[in-house]
Amino acid sequence: MLLKIRNLKKSYKISKDNEFIALKGIDVDFSSGELVSIIGESGSGKSTLMNLIGALDLDYTGEISVDDVDIKTMNSHQIDNYRKDKIGFVFQSFNLIPHYTVLENVTISCILAGIDKKERDERAKAILKKVGLENHLSKKPNQLSGGQMQRVAIARALINDPEILLADEPTGALDSETSEQILALIKSIADEGKLVIMVTHSQSVAAASDRVVRIADGLIVEDISKKEVQPEQWNNAKTQGHSKGKLSFFNSLKMAFKNMKEKKTRNLLVSFGSSIGIMSVVLMLSLGNGITNYMNNMMQEFVNPLVVEVTKPTESSQSSSSLAPDPSTFLNEKEVFTQSEISELSDIANVESVEYGFSTTSMNDNKIVYNDEEQVVTTIATVSQAMTNSSISSGTMPSGNEILIDEGTNEKYAESLVGKVITVEFKLNDTLITKELTVSGTYHSSNGSIANLSSAYVDYDLLTKLAQDNDISLEPNTIYLVAASEDDAQSVKQAVTDLGYSGSQSETIANIFNDMISTVTLVLAAVSGISLFVSAIMILVVLYISVVERTKEIGVLRSLGARKKDIRRIFTGEAFLIGLLTALIGVTSAFILQFVINTVVAQIIGYDVVAMTVQYIIIGVVMSVVVSTIAGLYPASRAAKVDPVIALKRD
Numbered sequence: 001m002l003l004k005i006r007n008l009k010k011s012y013k014i015s016k017d018n019e020f021i022a023l024k025g026i027d028v029d030f031s032s033g034e035l036v037s038i039i040g041e042s043g044s045g046k047s048t049l050m051n052l053i054g055a056l057d058l059d060y061t062g063e064i065s066v067d068d069v070d071i072k073t074m075n076s077h078q079i080d081n082y083r084k085d086k087i088g089f090v091f092q093s094f095n096l097i098p099h100y101t102v103l104e105n106v107t108i109s110c111i112l113a114g115i116d117k118k119e120r121d122e123r124a125k126a127i128l129k130k131v132g133l134e135n136h137l138s139k140k141p142n143q144l145s146g147g148q149m150q151r152v153a154i155a156r157a158l159i160n161d162p163e164i165l166l167a168d169e170p171t172g173a174l175d176s177e178t179s180e181q182i183l184a185l186i187k188s189i190a191d192e193g194k195l196v197i198m199v200t201h202s203q204s205v206a207a208a209s210d211r212v213v214r215i216a217d218g219l220i221v222e223d224i225s226k227k228e229v230q231p232e233q234w235n236n237a238k239t240q241g242h243s244k245g246k247l248s249f250f251n252s253l254k255m256a257f258k259n260m261k262e263k264k265t266r267n268l269l270v271s272f273g274s275s276i277g278i279m280s281v282v283l284m285l286s287l288g289n290g291i292t293n294y295m296n297n298m299m300q301e302f303v304n305p306l307v308v309e310v311t312k313p314t315e316s317s318q319s320s321s322s323l324a325p326d327p328s329t330f331l332n333e334k335e336v337f338t339q340s341e342i343s344e345l346s347d348i349a350n351v352e353s354v355e356y357g358f359s360t361t362s363m364n365d366n367k368i369v370y371n372d373e374e375q376v377v378t379t380i381a382t383v384s385q386a387m388t389n390s391s392i393s394s395g396t397m398p399s400g401n402e403i404l405i406d407e408g409t410n411e412k413y414a415e416s417l418v419g420k421v422i423t424v425e426f427k428l429n430d431t432l433i434t435k436e437l438t439v440s441g442t443y444h445s446s447n448g449s450i451a452n453l454s455s456a457y458v459d460y461d462l463l464t465k466l467a468q469d470n471d472i473s474l475e476p477n478t479i480y481l482v483a484a485s486e487d488d489a490q491s492v493k494q495a496v497t498d499l500g501y502s503g504s505q506s507e508t509i510a511n512i513f514n515d516m517i518s519t520v521t522l523v524l525a526a527v528s529g530i531s532l533f534v535s536a537i538m539i540l541v542v543l544y545i546s547v548v549e550r551t552k553e554i555g556v557l558r559s560l561g562a563r564k565k566d567i568r569r570i571f572t573g574e575a576f577l578i579g580l581l582t583a584l585i586g587v588t589s590a591f592i593l594q595f596v597i598n599t600v601v602a603q604i605i606g607y608d609v610v611a612m613t614v615q616y617i618i619i620g621v622v623m624s625v626v627v628s629t630i631a632g633l634y635p636a637s638r639a640a641k642v643d644p645v646i647a648l649k650r651d
């Protein structure tokens with residue numbers, strides 16, 4: 001006995017304490033090779049019985065055994081395999097997947113069973129030939145007639161060589177001539193040894209079957225056999241073998257891709273919308289990077305890379321947190337170096353020579369006067385090897401009784417001061433010194449202008465002499481360590497930091513700015529991240545709609561043996577692909593914008609301010625895919641939970 005049903009009862013819950021008993025105790029046996037028609041009034045319980053036999057509905061009492069195995073004893077994995085291998089479903093409304101070709105519709109249960117492409121195509125073509133559709137392989141269902149569609153559905157049901165074919169009104173939607181052809185096909189399937197159970201309202205279909213079982217009010221009221229079937233007549237050994245495989249990850253992505261393609265415009269629009277967030281994040285990070293590069297470039301342009309400037313950390317800069325020291329720190333008088341500190345610094349490996357420097361900073365006392373017009377020069381400092389000639393914009397470096405002023409200050413005067421004698425006033429250890437000096441030249445003021453501070457430079461010897469003249473002992477408060485190579489300079493810089501000294505003021509200022517830029521960049525990127533949240537919701541909504549639209553398709557796939565996991569994978573796969581598409585659009589737009597912004601800005605400052613890196617692209621892609629996939633989890637789990645029986649009832 002292939003199928004044994006004992007005392008099968010099924011009730012539907014209508015409300016909390018109200019249920020409807022659809023099957024009231026069915027006892028029946030079916031054998032291989034039988035063509036059975038189940039007939040009965042509408043609502044008598046025929047479809048309910050079919051769903052139970054097909055294990056689409058597991059909520060019943062009693063026994064349904066196939067090959068002496070009770071469905072109730074199977075775990076969910078075995079149930080999925082049972083649906084995939086033992087049962088083939090044919091529906092009244094064909095239930096083909098509209099965006100799949102004939103061949104794809106037929107091979108779908110092989111794909112779900114993890115059968116490789118070559119074998120499944122061979123099987124499908126053989127069966128499609130048998131049902132007379134070998135010339136329609138690449139057509140979509142809407143290009144077929146009703147009879148052809150039902151043939152495809154029958155081919156699909158047969159491809160895994162099931163033992164039982166369940167057909168719910170297979171001819172219900174067909175005209176009488178086509179019905180006869182389909183019936184003949186079904187008959188031939190039973191003749192080959194399969195158990196075919198059909199629900200029908202048609203007298204002629206019932207008349208053509210071997211056995212007619214009438215159901216009324218949830219009970220079998222009549223069971224007429226016209227043909228005696230020998231239980232042992234059929235060798236039920238499967239010709240194709242049981243499939244133990246499952247839907248591969250690649251195939252689930254392929255199915256997801258098909259789904260996605262079907263709703264091209266919608267998915268493209270969502271991806272476009274979502275890509276704005278990804279684009280902004282990538283662009284913001286790249287902009288921050290570009291500006292930082294620009295700043296560093298500016299800093300380094302006028303600085304001799306072989307020279308390491310050393311100052312002593314002031315108290316306030318020591319105590320302030322590392323992130324953003326107060327720029328006013330630099331207005332404090334710098335501490336001078338003792339002889340032992342100087343020798344400690346000279347002893348650092350790779351230091352070739354040591355140069356002394358001094359700077360004095362004051363917001364009010366340091367100034368230059370020319371033609372009675374005075375300008376505050378916040379810092380008077382000594383020139384050193386740290387300054388390169390490229391920093392000079394006009395004239396020369398100062399020597400003897402000369403002073404180098406910054407371009408900005410020079411421009412404040414009606415005529416250029418280069419070569420002119422000016423009066424310089426500045427405070428040296430609390431003593432105000434006034435001295436007439438010749439302006440040797442001007443330098444690019446990019447460094448100082450960062451914090452709107454200006455500096456003027458004199459020779460260290462001049463400062464020493466002025467100190468002596470005024471009985472002031474001048475100790476250096478800046479030490480320049482000269483290294484032989486840039487690499488050496490880096491190791492010297494590290495050693496200086498390790499000893500607890502600070503670097504140059506401009507470097508420290510640059511670091512503060514770099515930190516500020518990083519913080520601002522991160523904040524901006526985070527703000528752009530909010531749009532990612534919006535895209536996540538968009539993707540969630542779109543996929544949710546997709547689940548609702550595909551409910552029937554989900555039911556069909558489940559009836560063909562798709563596991564809940566497979567359904568979840570297909571929808572998560574779709575979310576993943578939307579994420580990839582979003583990333584593609586986002587990164588491409590960021591690239592285009594980078595080009596546009598850089599072209600425009602380069603004309604103004606001569607530098608590419610947007611500097612995209614592979615790292616940012618990876619961040620963008622990963623973010624997009626992760627956000628999208630996470631957004632897809634909920635719709636995917638809803639899809640997995642769809643009840644196949646209810647789903648199949650959908651129109």
Ligand SMILES: Nc1ncnc2c1ncn2[C@@H]1O[C@H](COP(=O)(O)OP(=O)(O)OP(=O)(O)O)[C@@H](O)[C@H]1O
Pocket residue numbers: 012013014020022040041042043044045046047048049
């Ligand atoms: N989900 C459900 N909830 C409550 N009652 C249900 C549900 N599904 C079916 N029923 C009831 O169970 C009974 C049997 O339904 P079933 O669909 O099996 O009938 P049927 O014989 O196939 O009818 P038809 O020939 O019209 O398709 C009907 O009275 C129906 O109202």
